[in-house]
Amino acid sequence: MNCPNFERLVDFVDKRLEEREAARVAAHLASGCGICGQTTSWYEQVRETVESDDSVAPPSWVFKRALRVFDAPQRKGLRLTERIGHAIASLVFDSFARPALVGVRSTETTNRQLLYRANDYNVDLQISGLEHSSADLMGQILKEHAEEFDSVSGLNLELARKDEVTASAVTNDIGEFKFSGVEQGVYELRVTLSEGSVTVPNIPVGEP
Numbered sequence: 639m640n641c642p643n644f645e646r647l648v649d650f651v652d653k654r655l656e657e658r659e660a661a662r663v664a665a666h667l668a669s670g671c672g673i674c675g676q677t678t679s680w681y682e683q684v685r686e687t688v689e690s691d692d693s694v695a696p697p698s699w700v701f702k703r704a705l706r707v708f709d710a711p712q713r714k715g716l717r718l719t720e721r722i723g724h725a726i727a728s729l730v731f732d733s734f735a736r737p738a739l740v741g742v743r744s745t746e747t748t749n750r751q752l753l754y755r756a757n758d759y760n761v762d763l764q765i766s767g768l769e770h771s772s773a774d775l776m777g778q779i780l781k782e783h784a785e786e787f788d789s790v791s792g793l794n795l796e797l798a799r800k801d802e803v804t805a806s807a808v809t810n811d812i813g814e815f816k817f818s819g820v821e822q823g824v825y826e827l828r829v830t831l832s833e834g835s836v837t838v839p840n841i842p843v844g845e846p
C-alpha cells in the first residue's frame with residue numbers, strides 16, 4: 639500500500655474509516671512507515687492539545703473535517719456541474735504553521751502537509767525529502783460532496799516555477815498524483831478540470 643494521504647490518516651485516528659480501509663491503514667502503520675507514523679502521532683498530539691486546552695483554537699481543517707468530504711448524500715442529478723472558470727486555491731492548512739503547538743513540532747521534521755481549497759475542490763499536498771536538494775511532491779485532489787472519484791481521476795496537472803512548466807502528471811483513479819525529484823523553489827500547480835481550472839499558487843518546496 640502507498641502511504642495513505644493526510645486526510646485518511648486523520649480519519650484513521652478519529653476512527654472514521656470503514657473497517658476494511660482502517661485495517662489497510664493499520665497494516666501500513668504496522669509496517670513501520672516513519673513518515674505516516676510521524677504524521678499520525680503528530681495529529682494525536684494536536685488532538686489532545688486542542689481537547690485539553692481551551693485557549694488553543696482548533697486549526698481550520700478541524701472545522702473542515704466536520705463538513706466531511708464524502709459524507710453529504712447527494713441526490714443524483716440535483717447538483718449541476720457549474721463552470722468554475724480559473725479558480726485560485728487558497729491555503730487552508732500548513733503543518734509548518736502552528737505557532738501555538740511549537741512543542742509538538744519536533745515529532746515531525748522533514749515532511750510538510752499542505753491543504754488547499756478552491757470552490758468544491760480540495761488539494762492535499764505532502765512534500766517529503768526536504769532534507770535533500772530535491773523533494774517529492776505527492777497529493778490528492780478531492781471534490782466535496784462527490785460520491786465517486788470520476789471528477790478527480792485522469793486530470794492533467796502541470797507544475798510550474800516562474801511561469802515555466804517543469805513537470806506534468808495525470809491523477810490516478812482516486813485523484814492521487816506524484817512529482818518526484820522536485821528542485822527547491824516556489825511552485826504553482828495547475829489542475830485542468832472539466833469545468834475550468836484550479837491553480838494552487840506559492841507551493842513552498844524546500845522553503846522554510
Ligand SMILES: [Zn+2]
Pocket residue numbers: 640641642666671672673674675
Ligand atoms: Zn507511509
